[in-house]
Amino acid sequence: MPVDQSLVGRVFPPTAPYQVTDDHVREFVAATGGDYDGGPAPATYPIVLAFDAMNAFLEAEAIDLFRIVHGDQKFAYERPIVPGDVLTATLTVSSLRQIAGNDIIGTTSEVTDADGALVCSTSATLVHRGADA
Amino acid sequence: MNTPTQVFTVTRADLVKYAGASGDQNPIHQDEGVATSVGLPGVIAHGMYTMALAARAVSTWFPGAEVVSFGCKFTNPVVVPAEGGVEVEVAGEAKPSGEADGLTTVSLTVTCGGQKVLGMPRAVLREAGLGA
Numbered sequence: 001m002p003v004d005q006s007l008v009g010r011v012f013p014p015t016a017p018y019q020v021t022d023d024h025v026r027e028f029v030a031a032t033g034g035d036y037d038g039g040p041a042p043a044t045y046p047i048v049l050a051f052d053a054m055n056a057f058l059e060a061e062a063i064d065l066f067r068i069v070h071g072d073q074k075f076a077y078e079r080p081i082v083p084g085d086v087l088t089a090t091l092t093v094s095s096l097r098q099i100a101g102n103d104i105i106g107t108t109s110e111v112t113d114a115d116g117a118l119v120c121s122t123s124a125t126l127v128h129r130g131a132d133a
Numbered sequence: 134m135n136t137p138t139q140v141f142t143v144t145r146a147d148l149v150k151y152a153g154a155s156g157d158q159n160p161i162h163q164d165e166g167v168a169t170s171v172g173l174p175g176v177i178a179h180g181m182y183t184m185a186l187a188a189r190a191v192s193t194w195f196p197g198a199e200v201v202s203f204g205c206k207f208t209n210p211v212v213v214p215a216e217g218g219v220e221v222e223v224a225g226e227a228k229p230s231g232e233a234d235g236l237t238t239v240s241l242t243v244t245c246g247g248q249k250v251l252g253m254p255r256a257v258l259r260e261a262g263l264g265a
Contacts, residue, residue: 024154031151032185033141043188043200043256047181051156065159066167070180072252074204129171 003063003103003128007093012060014088015052017114022083024048040080046089046120047073050109053091054124057107063128071104071125078118086114094123101130136225136239139190143178143211144218151182165215173210180207183221183250187241190223191256194239198258201236206252211245221245235259 020041028045029036058065081087088111095106104127111120148162157179160167168176184205191200213219224242241254 027150028154031147031154032182032189033147034189040199042185042192043203044181044185047157048155055156066161067171068159069161069173069210070207072204072206073181073184074202075200076202077200080199 003061003096003105005096007061007105008096010093012053012057012091012093014090014112015049015056017086017088018049018052020045020081020083020085020087025083038083040082043075043077045081046075046077046111046122049087049089049111050091050122050124053089053109054107054126057091057093067129067131069127069129071127072123073125074123076121078120081111081119085119087111087119089122103128103130136190136194136227138222138224139186139193141186141189141221141223142218143182143186143213143221145176145213145215147218148176148178148182148213151179151185155179155181157181175212175214177210178213178219178221183207183211183243184254186221187223187243187251187254188256190225190241191239191258194225194227195237195258195260198237198260201257201259203256205241205243205254207250208252209245209248209250211250219245221250 025041026036089109091109094108097104108123113119152158162179222244225239227239230236237258239256243251
């Protein structure tokens with residue numbers, strides 16, 4: 001079933017505040033074979049926040065995660081993320097179109113810190129593979 | 134500017150670890166049956182996994198540089214076999230802006246088995262000690 005077109009422009013509730021820890025950044029870095037010895041989190045780390053927001057969005061719209069593939073991803077950073085940051089992400093559905101039985105869902109997520117300051121703007125295109133596609 | 138090509142090996146065990154660390158538990162990255170049921174050729178790496186490898190290469194080439202922006206399209210899947218692993222190669226070309234902003238654009242080429250897997254992967258960096 002196609003995703004509801006009225007979603008475009010909808011802003012979803014901010015995710016629960018997430019405290020970045022040394023241990024979690026180390027786990028994230030180690031998962032891609034790297035070593036972390038303190039300092040800023042790697043460039044793709046904000047996906048942890050953006051993914052949390054995306055999961056909530058998919059759940060709210062009853063979209064199956066296993067039918068989603070990632071089309072593209074962009075990050076624009078205001079500053080590096082460091083352990084101790086308390087972050088939330090707010091997702092907006094920016095575009096929606098149907099191609100060949102798939103929904104192409106454009107999303108943006110703004111990651112903000114405990115003071116409400118913007119840390120990172122992310123955008124992601126999610127390809128929702130239709131059951132018949 | 135020297136940006137020697139970096140080669141990374143990706144295994145299914147890596148994807149399980151990454152799923153835990155990133156929160157992305159999409160089964161297409163762990164379960165062959167689910168992956169093929171939605172038309173994929175097999176278990177595929179998280180696009181964000183491949184993007185993280187590209188970021189690792191950039192941080193190897195430019196240690197300490199602040200990343201201003203980073204983006205790519207996910208144009209072809211990285212299919213990860215049940216046994217052993219698959220190699221992902223990251224090459225890069227850096228172009229300093231030549232301006233007072235101290236920005237450098239790194240255009241990447243990320244391939245698996247000779248095929249590009251990321252579309253227009255590009256990072257913009259502010260090198261340590263330069264710019265604002």
